[in-house]
Amino acid sequence: MSDPLAVIAQLPGVSEAVEEARQAVDKLYRHRVLRRASPAVSAESSLRGARASAAIEGVDVPLDVLRRDEAHDPLVQGALRASAEMGRMGSTWRRAPRQVLARLHAVAATELTSQEQLGRPRSGDEGGVAVPDPLSLGPAPSAADAATRMDGLFDLLERPTKAPAIVLAAVVHAELVVLRPFGTADGIVARSAERLTLVEYGLDPKSLVAVEVGHSELPYGEALRAYLDGTPEGVAAWVQHCASAVSLGVRETVAVCEAMQRG
Template structure:
């Protein structure tokens, strides 16, 4: 996994901060975040060719009334969140394979690292631990990590827009994967801006 470009990180941070400063985001963030979570879930399902209901079910952990609790649990007991996401996606809550990779990732999450949303996303996706449900779980967990670490504290961005638009490149996950994730968050902030404009 490559290191990320600091310039891209700065661009992503500024873009996300800007949408969080919009009056609608300050007054009624639950409206814009709900729409962003729903759009993201539908696109997440399309990426893997799974029913939208599967991703929407997982995304309930990202809903405005649940995301703060989910985020706190994620930082102290990430395996518990992965298991819950798997159940919501139709699994039995146990990894199909590569348990060691998830355990190692869990230690990284608890101890902390730079750009945790990208690290979580790439690590879960590359592990394939949840079979066909892995992608949906990876994307939801990345969003949750973004909230938990304050990268996107209200969960407004919709990175799935970029991931769906560049699906083939995304699924290949080349050496530039963390920078790819940052580009997704930059595009996701632009999508959040469009949601904010419509909600105003």
């Protein structure tokens, strides 16, 4: 059986970037604060990740506003709900990814689309409503083309692979952003699915790494446009970007640990 993810993992520069990120995660997991405060660190990482995910979409809210529950923007609230929902969907991700994505969209887009569209992929019957393009990726694929490629993505998730979790997570993330299968909150769903993949496929089982923060600090749209080109170089550049986002997310979480250690 072919292993396309393993092929991606062997593209120039990918294995080195992935290994550097893995070592950073391993070092984080040895931090002494995690012996007693792992759940609190995970909760803070999730909050920071949700904030960064909303900021990528253009809504940047300070952390203290989120902590006081004073952020009322629907996109921010959707990012927070999706972050909270990830903890309940982990065991389902491997066996029923369609169900998980539908649920993530339902909670992320609650105030952004009609009740009938929540959790439902685009069908082409939306009356000509333009699919948002906050990252300047160009027009979204048709609903039919998006559905076909989503089938291919689900097939990848079901196949055994020798590729590292970061490679799988990067492809899941990129496909969801590029295809925009739901037409609303797709970026929030994509980044949630990436983090869920890193958790469930073994890189970050305690969901400590604020990978979304890493994406917000890097040229995110540029890296996605490279992936969209479809060349080996473009795909490799995107995976390297995701590996760098993991490393930066580790740095963010280490800062959280250090702050807790200081009390």
